[in-house]
Amino acid sequence: MDEQRRDEELLAWVERVAAFFAKNNGLPLITGRVLGWLMVCDPPEQTAAQIAAAIGASKGSLSTAVRVLEAGGFVRTVTRPAERGVRLRVVDDVWERVARRKLEALGQFSGITADGLEILRDDPARAGRVRDAHRLFAWLEREIPPLFQRWEEDSS
Known part of the structure; x- marks a missing residue:
């Protein structure tokens, strides 16, 4: 070329x-x-x-x-x-740091959604939307650390 x-x-x-x-x-x-x-x-x-x-x-x-x-x-x-x-x-190493920061922030949102569920514990209809979000963000919070551990192992 x-x-x-x-x-x-x-x-x-x-x-x-x-x-x-x-x-x-x-x-x-x-x-x-x-x-x-x-x-x-x-x-x-x-x-x-x-x-x-x-x-x-x-x-x-x-x-x-x-x-x-x-x-x-x-x-x-x-x-x-x-x-x-x-x-x-x-x-x-900017891309690893940016990706880690973004993904970890998503996972940390599970704490906020957990608080929302606590506030709405007596109102299941309203809590449903928060519950859906909480399930996803709690899953991300669990899965992101092993994901980056695998990245570190694969890239070293």
């Missing part, structure tokens, strides 16, 4: 990443584009100017996106000796 075609395919892939995070996490498209680009760029550490040029965005539009990605633990800044600015890169 020639370099121009590969670059076009990479940018299309970056757009798919952006659309995924917009749909599933409510992130602005620009934030997803920055993340997608940082996943595939070479070198892996990029300045705001490099990112903006690659994804066709203004440097100004990147600042909010970068803050969101830093706050979420997706990217980190890197400094180099004799350079004034910072570079950005995807945090090592």
Whole structure:
């Protein structure tokens, strides 16, 4: 595959990443584009100017996106000796940490649903919806730790 075609395919892939995070996490498209680009760029550490040029965005539009990605633990800044600015890169092991955090949060919702069941213990009709949620989230709470234990065993 020639370099121009590969670059076009990479940018299309970056757009798919952006659309995924917009749909599933409510992130602005620009934030997803920055993340997608940082996943595939070479070198892996990029300045705001490099990112903006690659994804066709203004440097100004990147600042909010970068803050969101830093706050979420997706990217980190890197400094180099004799350079004034910072570079950005995807945090090592970010996907495991993000997946673990999201899945564990779902499992932790079982405590909230258990409290709801206690409050509604004398009202079975209203408790039914909470009970359905509780069954799922209690199951997730039990199943997520072994899932990540298997991941750690398989990936080491």
